[in-house]
Amino acid sequence: MKPMLNIALPKGRLGEKVYAMFETAGFPCPAIRENNRKLVFENEEAGVRYFWVKPSDVAIYVERGAADIGVAGKDILLEYEPDIFELLDLKIGKCRMAVAAKKDFRDDAGRTLRVATKFSNIAENYYLSCGRDIDIIHLNGSIEIAPILGLSDVIVDIVETGTTLRENNLVVIDTVVPISARLIANKSSYKFKGEAIDRIVSEMAKQVEESV
Amino acid sequence: MTQPLRDIGESILFSLRSLYGLHGYSHYKMNKFEEYDLYARNKDFLISDSVITFTDGNGKLLALKPDVTLSIVKNSKDRSDTLEKLYYNENVYRMSKGSRHFKEIMQVGLECIGKVDDYCIYEVLTLAQKSLDAISRNHVLSVSHLGILSEVMEKIAVPDGSRAAVLHLIGEKNLHELGSLLAGLGVCDEGIALLRRLLSIRGRTDEVLKTTGELLRGVVSDDTMTRFTSVLSALASEENLHIDFSVVGDIHYYNGFVFKGFVEGIPTSLLSGGEYNMLMKKMGRSSEAIGFAVYLDMIEQYIRKPEKYDVDVVLLYDDTSSLPQIGNEVQRLTDGGESVLSGSVLPEQIKYRKLMKMRNGRVDIIETDA
Numbered sequence: 001m002k003p004m005l006n007i008a009l010p011k012g013r014l015g016e017k018v019y020a021m022f023e024t025a026g027f028p029c030p031a032i033r034e035n036n037r038k039l040v041f042e043n044e045e046a047g048v049r050y051f052w053v054k055p056s057d058v059a060i061y062v063e064r065g066a067a068d069i070g071v072a073g074k075d076i077l078l079e080y081e082p083d084i085f086e087l088l089d090l091k092i093g094k095c096r097m098a099v100a101a102k103k104d105f106r107d108d109a110g111r112t113l114r115v116a117t118k119f120s121n122i123a124e125n126y127y128l129s130c131g132r133d134i135d136i137i138h139l140n141g142s143i144e145i146a147p148i149l150g151l152s153d154v155i156v157d158i159v160e161t162g163t164t165l166r167e168n169n170l171v172v173i174d175t176v177v178p179i180s181a182r183l184i185a186n187k188s189s190y191k192f193k194g195e196a197i198d199r200i201v202s203e204m205a206k207q208v209e210e211s212v
Numbered sequence: 213m214t215q216p217l218r219d220i221g222e223s224i225l226f227s228l229r230s231l232y233g234l235h236g237y238s239h240y241k242m243n244k245f246e247e248y249d250l251y252a253r254n255k256d257f258l259i260s261d262s263v264i265t266f267t268d269g270n271g272k273l274l275a276l277k278p279d280v281t282l283s284i285v286k287n288s289k290d291r292s293d294t295l296e297k298l299y300y301n302e303n304v305y306r307m308s309k310g311s312r313h314f315k316e317i318m319q320v321g322l323e324c325i326g327k328v329d330d331y332c333i334y335e336v337l338t339l340a341q342k343s344l345d346a347i348s349r350n351h352v353l354s355v356s357h358l359g360i361l362s363e364v365m366e367k368i369a370v371p372d373g374s375r376a377a378v379l380h381l382i383g384e385k386n387l388h389e390l391g392s393l394l395a396g397l398g399v400c401d402e403g404i405a406l407l408r409r410l411l412s413i414r415g416r417t418d419e420v421l422k423t424t425g426e427l428l429r430g431v432v433s434d435d436t437m438t439r440f441t442s443v444l445s446a447l448a449s450e451e452n453l454h455i456d457f458s459v460v461g462d463i464h465y466y467n468g469f470v471f472k473g474f475v476e477g478i479p480t481s482l483l484s485g486g487e488y489n490m491l492m493k494k495m496g497r498s499s500e501a502i503g504f505a506v507y508l509d510m511i512e513q514y515i516r517k518p519e520k521y522d523v524d525v526v527l528l529y530d531d532t533s534s535l536p537q538i539g540n541e542v543q544r545l546t547d548g549g550e551s552v553l554s555g556s557v558l559p560e561q562i563k564y565r566k567l568m569k570m571r572n573g574r575v576d577i578i579e580t581d582a
Binding site: 063064065083084085086087088089186187188189190191192194198 | 350352385386387388389414454474476479480
């Protein structure tokens with residue numbers, strides 16, 4: 001029996017775009033387009049098994065080998081630093097990790113900067129590289145509210161269009177890193193299913209080049 | 213037969229110890245504790261930088277070993293005219309990624325310290341292959357060479373301060389960011405293409421060695437290439453040996469061959485090793501060294517299939533049977549190779565193959581496959 005390649009897709013609009021890329025690359029699984037609540041889809045002939053998982057969990061599925069490959073945002077990879085191969089920048093789901101603050105914010109280097117974020121590791125590494133003393137306030141959502149209520153001086157968060165920031169009177173004061181979706185692979189799976197994985201990478205790389 | 217105490221890790225450990233002993237490696241037994249200072253000075257060498265520490269009665273700060281190699285090097289003779297071949301099996305204590313809890317990990321490995329020549333390297337790599345084979349037929353030993361990568365980085369003028377970042381991306385096979393980083397560092401297009409090509413090579417060992425040799429002619433010294441080629445072409449098993457330059461290590465500790473072993477079904481490498489002459493230098497040693505470790509906790513987690521039953525037979529008795537009658541029945545069952553849990557009440561949530569009940573010395577089967 002042909003070994004199946006397990007592929008973790010991020011649930012949502014990005015995942016649908018990503019699946020379309022896999023399909024074009026020659027790894028279709030028509031059942032995935034059926035409107036139902038199933039999470040696992042298999043096409044034995046194409047040798048692929050897709051499953052939808054929470055976008056922030058894709059890297060865990062891949063690192064732990066439950067998925068051989070998957071698509072995760074660079075923000076998740078930087079935050080959790082999974083031990084995986086990052087094989088391709090798909091150049092979709094583009095946004096940026098940025099530092100934002102109230103319009104009248106002035107950075108007083110003489111005091112510790114209070115940073116509210118969901119991405120503690122990214123924020124810590126960023127300010128470490130700037131040599132800035134910070135106090136991380138880890139939040140799980142509605143980060144934008146933190147500077148408004150005086151909980152933090154700045155926030156480190158994903159900025160796509162900037163609308164949420166504008167509506168809350170916040171402005172981007174620095175870009176930490178650009179973000180996009182990445183094709184990742186489990187290091188052990190790559191040793192045993194490397195040929196199939198390389199075929200996917202090369203086919204998807206062509207699509208990325210054509211779209212640029 | 214259900215064997216509640218069967219431990220697949222232990223049987224592999226036994227095979228590995230016997231394998232290393234057969235090749236003249238002597239067993240090295242060490243203390244559970246080590247002075248914390250040894251780890252504080254070599255933090256980057258450790259897989260996890262968290263160490264369990266405590267103060268002993270003399271006020272000395274001690275640690276539960278997070279690593280074995282550092283202790284072996286510290287206690288080894290510093291003579292480059294002799295060769296010490298040692299193996300160990302020790303528990304190490306490391307913080308597990310994600311959970312932030314410490315784990316006790318059984319590690320078995322070997323070290324070759326002193327006058328390390330090509331044969332020593334060949335032997336260590338062969339023993340790494342055989343160790344993986346003892347765990348599973350479906351294995352891969354991925355081998356790289358940090359000396360080659362260092363010489364390539366030198367040749368294409370990667371600044372010293374950026375080499376760790378370049379190696380990190382190499383380790384991720386992250387060619388897209390590697391290209392941007394190198395371009396930002398002012399590395400020429402040919403240099404970037406060379407490194408990208410080196411990372412993309414795959415195939416049969418002889419073909420990869422040929423391609424690598426052609427690609428690196430004039431870039432890497434003849435000495436380095438000759439050692440790389442002669443050792444790897446002597447190694448057996450085409451399919452199980454991958455030359456893969458994405459296997460990297462810290463250049464402050466490792467310098468030559470570095471390798472990782474994988475077994476199908478286990479998501480991370482369970483064998484890791486290399487030539488660590490830079491660590492030797494850092495610890496004031498003039499001799500050379502190579503070694504590897506096998507992490508047995510991975511085997512326990514992924515290879516050992518959960519047993520279907522806790523026990524073959526549960527034998528329930530009451531006060532109508534005599535002690536010799538119960539004892540004889542238990543003896544009869546265990547002589548037949550079945551595990552038996554005997555008692556007057558049925559334990560909760562137990563999975564058994566057969567439930568037997570003894571009354572007046574007579575045994576009846578009450579239930580099977582529960």
